[in-house]
Amino acid sequence: MLRLVLKQTLAHRGRLLLTFAAITLGVTFVVGTLVLTDTSREVFDDQFCDASTEVDIVIRDAVAFDAAMGIEVERDPLNSRLAAHTATLPGVSRAIPVVKGTGLLIADGEAIVPAGPSMLTSWTGVDGFTLRDGHAPEQLDEVVIDAATATAHDITLGDTVRVQADSEADLRVVGLVGFGDADGLPDTTVALTSLATAQRLLRLGDGISQISVIAADGTATSEVADRLRAELGTDVDVAASQDTAAASAAAAKSQLGFITGALLALAGAALVIGAFLIANTFSVLVTQRTRELAVMRAAGATGRQVMTSILGEAAVLGIAGAVAGTGAGLVAATGLRALLDAAGATVPDGPTVLSARTLVVALAVGVVVTLIAAFGAARRAARVSPVMAMREGALGTAGGRGRIRAGVGLTLTAAGVAALSVGGATESMPALGAGTAALVAGLVALAPVVAPAVVHLIGRGLSAVTGRSVPAGLAREAARRAPRRTGATVMALALSLALVVFVSVVGASVRAALQSGFDEAITAELVVESARGEMLGGLEPATREKIEELDEVGTVSPLRFGHWKDSGATRALTALDPATIDDVTHVDMVEGSLTDLSDGRDGVVITERQAVERGRDVGDRLAMTFARTGTVQVPVVGLIDDDDAKALSTDYLVSLASYRDWFTERVDATLLVRPSSGTTLDQAQTALEDALEGMPTVEVRDQASAAEARTASLDGILTLITAVLMLTVLIAMLGITNTLALSIIERTRELGLLRAVGMTRRQLRTMIRTESLLIAVAGLLVGTTVGVATSALFVRAIAQGGDLHLQIPTTGLALVAAAALVVGIVGGLAPARRAARLEVLTAIHEQ
């Protein structure tokens, strides 16, 4: 049986080629995503876990929570005397004071901006860095950097580099370090200095970031940790170093979770669309082999055996596709990384990780998707009766099942539309999700009914324009005659195009809302932001200090971001300066004003929507948990208009004074700047740019480009998703080529007859190409309709009554239309050429 299956698969390898390609593409995508994220995860593990190999216990300031939204919270510094005290405690061999922070390296006036962090750490000798050359930093003006950075930027021992943190200093490179076997950490620059230098650069006074404890020989780490906890009290956090490292790695990895999820969702879409192609191929193969299968049945094969043999072929194909896809996935991981990079979502790069799980998933995905897709055809094959071996012609279509299918399809479609309408009206995302799923399932079921009708109508329309043409008429008929095949092909393309339309419409709508809110609410002429898009912003305090000194500047009003916990959920808030905020913004308040935040008491302004949802009003209290302080009952002092709050990025506004109490973080996210009176915008901008010249990651933008920049990361992600979705369009195109190629085989005799009675090769080619184009245009119509309809409802739901309006992006739709036309034209080329090459005589006598 296995031999028979293998022989059959090989015998049909020509017909299975495109199917194989579709499976391979889908698996490639899945494997690429998994390899990419595994590699990045491994990098994070290396970065954090190996760093504390010799260290047993880490003592840090206690916080209410370690990390939020993928970034670790900053902690208050510890008193350095605590290290000396810890060293005297029993079970402690060494207690090393450590300072950690961010310090940008500047060599020869050029800032070295890595994709990952710019590490600045005091030298300990126990944290995994090993000297490759030179010596440890001892003097205040000495620094040790990682060998990888030194090599990349041509820095040698004795060179001077500038390290820029809260303050900056020129330091002499006295040593180069590696990390384990590697020359450094991936996507990272490392600067190691003496403790005092690090404290000075990070303006910590004599504070330290943490105490690294090495337990005495023969003592258990957990016992020592317990003893330290008892001794040092609850103001500090005592943890096994491997736990803190794992927690840090986990925080960093949680950011990858989103990327993995998004990429896997796209891979899923590619697989679903590929499944249409697979289903089509097997359906056609079974139809073409009806006689052969009937002979098998007549020879004594049971229906189950026939079914097994078809599924066996599918399995062989799935395994082959999975193997090829795994190989291609290793390459695709690099491509995906480049795409993500271009989209502004940088993930760390390291040695490629191909885990056993990836291999299992690849194989499972390849085989399971193929089997499911081939199942319908296999079941149909099992129903072939032996008597068909003697009959002329192909398998008839079952009318009854068609009606059941139409009924199921109509029900699902109606349910989907209903759920979507309800979801759109009630702004319920689950209802929208379920509605979309039902709608898609319904359309898939209806495809054999709907798609040929659409194709026929388009064909009619085309004839009306171009005049009656036999090849075009025949193309229209051919598409209609194989409704299931046409339906699956049209739907595959329609779904992939609907996804592109959906992303494009939702993206454009969100984009417009972001920009318009910003335009209306922000009145500052200039906006200073970090070009690197750090989550909490990346402007060191020095940036504001430099700007405030300028005569050209009238008002500088900073915005900071912070995370807080709201009974488990992580939320973001915006801190602003109540004294200056009205100079640079114009927001509508429902109740109270932003200056109510300023009278020395803590308070929070929340959006009207949050007030309604939470049943809170001015005067009520909101329980907010901060990492630094724990839970604080904060009085609500004002309600702000929902849309204007969007310009300030969050639903919760607090004063900078409160922020300083609640957060350790000191970086500004945005500086809103007004020129002083008598200074032109240009003069002010030039002055700012000159003043900030030594800070390569800081950007000065005018109001309009700042509005644009707010959507830059969104644009990047949309471009990435669209680029990746084009892959599904490509698979859909393979589907058209495949369908036509298979249908040509089926129609060989008919084509031969046409040629015999005088159809020229050119007319024949036109006929096949027209069919391809009709399918593509039908896919375009269905896809655009579904895409626009679902995205319109989604936009309404996301808007939740806010200022989000549906934007139909003409460029996006033009792109989709162009893609469909290219698909229609290119998809038909090969089958048309092939059909035209048919020998008339051979074709006419084909059975």
Next chain:
Amino acid sequence: MTNLLNTTPGIADTRPAAASTKTVAVRARGLVKTYGSGPAAVKALDGADLVIHTGTFTAIMGPSGSGKSTLMHALAGLDVLDAGQVHIGDTDVTGLGERQRTLLRRDRFGFVFQSFNLLPALTAQENITLPLDLAGRRADPDWLARLVDTLGLRDRLGHRPSELSGGQQQRVAVARALVTRPEIVFADEPTGNLDTRHGQVLLSFLRDACDDLGQTIVMVTHDPLAAAHADRVVLLTDGRVIEEITDPTASAIADRMLQLDTDQHPNPHPRAGSGFGSGSGSIQEG
């Protein structure tokens, strides 16, 4: 239906050629066609000569593998020859390119195949006018009406082939062959898939078309009863024309065929399905 054409003299008026003129419609000389190469090579035609006059009904007969279908395909420009020349009227078919041969088929020939070969998606009417539609020409409405009425297809025009009987389908095929008023109609075993009664009806129709309209007809058949409707039977063996029977009767043909078969009998493996069949299946593998 057999005599319908006799009762519609109007058709004859529209036909330029008369049965009595001795114009040459087809002249074939030294036709050679080999399939395959090396030891597996099969010589389907081996120097066949043939002249067919305008307005005659010729039947090509011969044992399986004698090359009769290959000969017809060569005459009709469906197949390319290795050697020899075919003239249709003044046109040297052997010198024509693929496109010109296609246009020749479309504009000057009509075809009737054994397995009716109608397009399932088209109605009977659309199938009939297919060659004209492909050429972008309109059917002469009078001529079309006469054909349809004569063949008894009037009330079947809107039907698709699947809704027609075998006899009706083959009559549609004949109408399609005649609709362009071709110089020659080529019929390849036209009665092969019909029962005797429907077969006789069809042959009578072809006979009438020849007699009344001066239609030149070339028919390949293995059935002496069918061949008896022709003016002349051309007998082929081993790719060569070995004999002609004029004004044949079924029994005369049957006797002669039986004799040929006996001659061939020593060969234990007569090739089944002549040369053209060898290519079937090759497309399927692609």
